[in-house]
Amino acid sequence: MASKNFVEMETQVMKHYPRCTAQMLLDLHHEVLGVSAKTDELAQLTKECFFYSQIREIVEGYYDLGTLVDAYQIFGGYINTTFGIYTEKDGEKETWLFRKYKRGKEVESLLFEHKLLLHARKNGFSFGAIPIKAKNGKTYHVEKQIMPEGEEDFYFAVFNYIGGSNKYDWIPNWADDGIADTTILSAAISMAQFHNSTKNFDPEGRHGDNIMDNEDITVNDIIKKFPQTLKNYRKSYADTGYENAYTEYFDANYNFMSRMCAASVIPDEDYVKMISVPCHCDFHPGNFKYTEDGTVCGSFDYDMAKIDSRLFxxxxxxxxxxxxxxxxxxxxxxxxxxxxxxxxxxxxxxKMGGLAPMNGTEKKYLYEVIVQGALYVIGWCSVACVYNPTLNPYEYLFYTQHLIACLHWLEDHESEIRELSKRL
Structure with missing residues (x-):
């Protein structure tokens, strides 16, 4: 029976909205997830195609390396985007390392790195890769890219490819059991060879990238003002809404980090007695290649290199x-x-007879520079979250918890380290 308010509508010219059941909504949800996954897949594919096209255009257009055969992205770095590539020229296949430098890279710091590596190779450093000259004679190529904020310069370089395997990283490193003596000994030899080969390097007024400070100052001076730098980072976190488990841990340990900074600063009158040379500044197990028995056969990632005390x-x-x-x-x-x-x-x-071994002043401050090393990596973690507030806070919390644990261990074992330095 129809009510007096019932009127037959002309539904044939209208759109019917059916009643939705729970199952219908679930089915629709699954379809949306499929579309989302497909969109992500297409976004990744277009990104990969962009990189491949960019590599091919640069390698074939601006370098005398023949044609690009294949490109493989190398993972593990946090800053630049790096690929291993195969090229073919005159019927011969060759292997190279292709690097796209980070956004905002300055050409002067790039030239510092390139000229340093070329100087090191010329003076006997056999472990490091060197940049290959483009057709215009430069060791890099610059391309303009249109970004959402406008047109920007991006820098690229090609290096000879170092053979060997990626056996370790900074996690896991050489603290684990079962590390072969040859790994430790060959790494020490590579550092000695690098320092000796670059002892007379002239930076020509340039300096490398600095993870915490744009000034070309010593790490000792960076550590002096690090407590204030950390305060500045904390303000940046607050300004961008980066409040999370990482910043909570940061706050809880700020006073301890500041105290360890004060405990590790080396007096200026002693710092000047130490030998300064170009330093890799990223000397960890993930930046080496290894032979089958664990011997270091190559080193890379010198974009953070700077001239400083070799003790640091x-x-x-x-x-x-x-x-x-x-x-x-x-x-x-x-x-x-x-x-x-x-x-x-x-x-x-x-044995080399060039650069002198560690002197008495350097041995005296071994404890301080190991502390500075842990603080320096804390700087890397904390500034990374300033530059990119979308980073996973739990990842950087994990890193920072390790570094704080290391600082506590160092504080508790200071006497042992000072005793060890007397036996060097």
Whole structure:
């Protein structure tokens, strides 16, 4: 029976909205997920096609390397985008490393890195890759890209490709059991060879990238003002709404980090007695290639290189290479391996007869520079979250917890490290 308010509508010219059941909505949800996944897949594919086309245009158009055969992205770095590529010229296949530098890269810091590597190779450094000259004689290529903010310059370079395997990273490093002596000894030899080959390098007024400060100052000076730098980073987190588990841990440990900065600053009158040379500043196990038995056969990623005390390079390396990441020993440093590394470094320099082995002042401050090394990497973590507030806070919390654990371990074992330095 129809009510008096019922009127037969002309539904044939209208759109009917059917009643939705729970199952219908679930089916629709699954369809949307499929479309979303397809969109992500297409976005990734277009990105890969863009990179491949860009590599091909640059390699074939601006370098005398023949035609591009294949390109494979190399993962593991946090800053630049790097590929291993095959080219073919005159019927011969060759392998190269192709690098697209980070957005905002300055050409002067790029030239510092390139000229440093070429100088090192010329003076006997056999471990590092060197940049290949383009057709115009430059060791890099610059391309303009239109970004959402406008037109920008991006820099590219091609290096010879270092053979060997990627056996380790900064996680896991050489703190684990079962690390072959040849790994530690060959790494120490590579550092000695690099420092010796670059001792007379003239930067011509240029300097490399600095993860925490655009000024060309020593790490010792960076550590002096690091507490204020950390405060500035904290303000940036707040300004961008980057409030999370990482920033909570940052706040809880700020006073401890500041105290360790004060404890690790080296007096200026002693710092000037230390030998300054170009330093890799990223000397960790992931930046090496290895032969089958674990011997270091190549090193790379010198874009963070800077001229500083070689003692800082050693301190940073000892933290990077020998501080445990395992939960039961997190932050502890294998001091017997530290001694083995440094003794080998000094012995190798004595054999070369160029750069002198570590002097008494340098040995005296070994503890301070290992602390500075851990603080320096904290700087890398904290500034990364300033530049990119979309980073996963739990990843950088994990890194920072390790670094804080290392600082606590160092504080608790200061006397042992000072005793070790007397036996070097």
């Amino acid at each position: 390079e050693i301190g940073l390396a000892m933290h990077y290479c020998f501080a445990s990441w395992k939960s039961e020993t997190n932050g502890s440093i294998r001091l017997e391996r530290v001694k083995k590394f440094i003794d080998t470094y000094n012995t190798e320099l004595s």
